[in-house]
Amino acid sequence: MSMTRDARMMRVRSMIRFRTALLTLIVVDVVLALAAARMPRFPGDPQLALAIQRFAPMPIPLAQAITTSALMPWCFVLLAATIALAWIISGWARRRSRCSDLLRSLASRNLAKSYVCTAAPEA
DSSP states (O other), X not given: OOOOHHHHHHHHHHHXXXXXXXXXXXXXXXXXXXXXXXXXXXXXXXXXXXHHHHHSOOOHHHXXXXXXXXXXXXXXXXXXXXXXXXXXXXXXXXXHHXXXXXXXXHHXXXXXXXXXSSOOOOO
């Protein structure tokens, strides 16, 4: 079944919008990553954290468990749980891309560490 000229133009326009939005998000992500590598904390972080803690108080043991889950062996458990949940939610075609994304992110982990895990400059 062939598409009409108007349908093709609408599809091209939506793809252009999608690619523009994706490129914008990539640029914002790179800028935030570079800023995070250079600053000890973002402006407003302490105030935002206090507001969240006042709005949704949490028992100390639960907060400690969440903090512990970000450490080295447990972060892989969280990653596996996230991938399993994405595997269940997404379709079969997206599952293959999730696996390749995981392998790609693990391969580039050391490169990202050299930029993100640097010592923050003294204030």
